[in-house]
Amino acid sequence: MWLDGFLRTQLKRLLTKQSHVALESKIPLLESRLQDIDEFGLYLHIPFCRQICPYCPYNKEIYHPEVAERYTNAVKKEIDIYSKLIGNKPVTSFYIGGGTPTTMLYSGLDKILRHIFESFNMQCDIHLESHPNDLTLDSLKAISSLGVGHLSIGVEALQDYHLKALHRPYSVKHVVRAVGRAVSNGFKCVNADFIFALPGQTYSEIEQAGHTLVEMGVDQVAAYPLFKFPYTKLGRSARESNHSISSIFKRRKMLGILERIFYAAGFERTSVWAFTRPGVPRYCSVTVPLYVGLGASGGSYLKDVFYLNTFNVREYIKALENGRMPIALSLDLTENMQMAGWLYWRIYETRFKRSDFQERFGKEFDRVYGKYMTLFSLLGFLKKDDGDEIVLSDNGTYWLHVLQDLFSIEYISQLWGTSKQEPWPEKVIL
Numbered sequence: 001m002w003l004d005g006f007l008r009t010q011l012k013r014l015l016t017k018q019s020h021v022a023l024e025s026k027i028p029l030l031e032s033r034l035q036d037i038d039e040f041g042l043y044l045h046i047p048f049c050r051q052i053c054p055y056c057p058y059n060k061e062i063y064h065p066e067v068a069e070r071y072t073n074a075v076k077k078e079i080d081i082y083s084k085l086i087g088n089k090p091v092t093s094f095y096i097g098g099g100t101p102t103t104m105l106y107s108g109l110d111k112i113l114r115h116i117f118e119s120f121n122m123q124c125d126i127h128l129e130s131h132p133n134d135l136t137l138d139s140l141k142a143i144s145s146l147g148v149g150h151l152s153i154g155v156e157a158l159q160d161y162h163l164k165a166l167h168r169p170y171s172v173k174h175v176v177r178a179v180g181r182a183v184s185n186g187f188k189c190v191n192a193d194f195i196f197a198l199p200g201q202t203y204s205e206i207e208q209a210g211h212t213l214v215e216m217g218v219d220q221v222a223a224y225p226l227f228k229f230p231y232t233k234l235g236r237s238a239r240e241s242n243h244s245i246s247s248i249f250k251r252r253k254m255l256g257i258l259e260r261i262f263y264a265a266g267f268e269r270t271s272v273w274a275f276t277r278p279g280v281p282r283y284c285s286v287t288v289p290l291y292v293g294l295g296a297s298g299g300s301y302l303k304d305v306f307y308l309n310t311f312n313v314r315e316y317i318k319a320l321e322n323g324r325m326p327i328a329l330s331l332d333l334t335e336n337m338q339m340a341g342w343l344y345w346r347i348y349e350t351r352f353k354r355s356d357f358q359e360r361f362g363k364e365f366d367r368v369y370g371k372y373m374t375l376f377s378l379l380g381f382l383k384k385d386d387g388d389e390i391v392l393s394d395n396g397t398y399w400l401h402v403l404q405d406l407f408s409i410e411y412i413s414q415l416w417g418t419s420k421q422e423p424w425p426e427k428v429i430l
C-alpha cells in the first residue's frame, strides 16, 4: 500500500506537475466555453437498477416508477439549459449509461430521447447499456424503435456459480438466449460486458467463457477484471487488494487467454478491455474528446474544465425544479493536466497519432512525451511506431494500464465515494 501511494504521487507530479488536484463546489462559466467548441458528445446517466450488485461502483439506486417520472422531467429541464447555451453545434456521440437505462424503457426514456432530438443537432447513433433481464423480444423492439444502434449487455459471467456469487438474477442459459435475441435484432453493434478474475475462477473457465462469447455472435466484448472499489460491499469485505502482485499476474494470464481466443476469431483490440469485430463501429463510452453529461452524477469535460453533477437523485431533481444547475464539483484543468488526460485516454484506446496531439495542443508530441515513448519502446510496449501513429503491444497495453489503475481506482473511489455520501461536497482532494 505504501508503494502504491508513493508511485501514485510521483507519477502525478511527473505528468501533471501538481502535487494534488482539488475539485471544488463551484459552477464553471459555461457560456464562453460551450461557444468555443465545434462539436461534442452527450452522456445521459440513468441511476436506477432493479437490484444492487455488491461489486458495482456506479451511481444508482433501486428503481421506483414515480421517481423515474420526476427524474424524466428534471433531465428535460437540464436539456433545455444546455440547448440554449449550445445552439446548433453537432452532437457526434451519444451514450446512455447507468445504473440500468433499460429500467426506464417504459417510464420516461422515450420522452427524454424525443426531447434530446428536438433540442440538439444530433448527428450520431444512440448507444445504450442494458440488463439481460430487460431483453424480451418486445423490449428489443421498443429499444430499436427509440433509434438505438449500439446495445451493450451486462453478461458478466458464463458459469452459473459465478453469476450466483455476483448476485446476478439469471442463469447462463437465460443470458445466452437474451444475447441471441439481441444479436438477431439487427443492431449495428451488440457488445457483451464480461467480468473476469472472479474469486476462485480457473483458467479453463475463462477459456470456456471466451469461446461462448465468440459463439454468441456479439460484435464486441468488453472484458474487465473484477475491480474492488473500497466503498462497495465487495470492496469492504475484500481480502486481497486490486494491486496485489498475484492478482496482477493472474489478470494478465486470464486476459492473455481471452486475447488469444478473440484474435483467433478475427476480433481486433479497440481498448485495454475491448475486442471488436473488424468493420463494426466500436462501442466506447469514455474516450470522446469533449462531452456534456446529463443526469445525476453526469460528468462533463470541456477542454479546460471538468465538472460533475450531484450524485443524489432527489437533490438533482430539486435543483432543476428550482431552476438551478445540478453541478456539484468542478476542476479547472491546467494545460499539463489536459495533456496528461489526453495521453491517459489514448493509452486506454491502445493507439494514437502524434499529429492529433499537435492539432489539439499546438505542441510537438515528442517534445512533451518523447522520452516516455523511447522508454516504452525499450520495454517492448510498442507494436508500431511509424513516425505518426503509435500502437501499443498487448503487453504494453496491460502494464501501462496497471500503472493507470494506481490512479484511477483510487481517484474514482475518492470522488465517487464522497459524492455518493454528500450531495454537495465542499471539496474533494485527489
Ligand SMILES: C[S@@+](CC[C@H](N)C(=O)[O-])C[C@H]1O[C@@H](n2cnc3c(N)ncnc32)[C@H](O)[C@@H]1O
Pocket (backbone or CB within 6 Å): 049, 055, 056, 057, 058, 097, 098, 099, 100, 101, 129, 130, 131, 132, 153, 154, 155, 156, 193, 194, 195, 224, 225, 226, 227, 228, 229
Ligand atoms: C452499468 S453496468 C451495465 C448495465 C447493467 N446495469 C448491468 O449490470 O447489466 C456497466 C458494466 O460495468 C462492469 N462493472 C461494474 N462493476 C464492475 C467492477 N467492480 N469490476 C469490473 N467491472 C465492473 C460490468 O461489466 C457492467 O456490465
Ligand code: SF4
Pocket (backbone or CB within 6 Å): 048, 049, 050, 051, 052, 053, 056, 057, 058, 060, 098, 099, 100, 131, 154
Ligand atoms: S452492475 Fe448494473 S445492475 Fe448491478 S448495480 Fe451496477 S449498474 Fe446496477
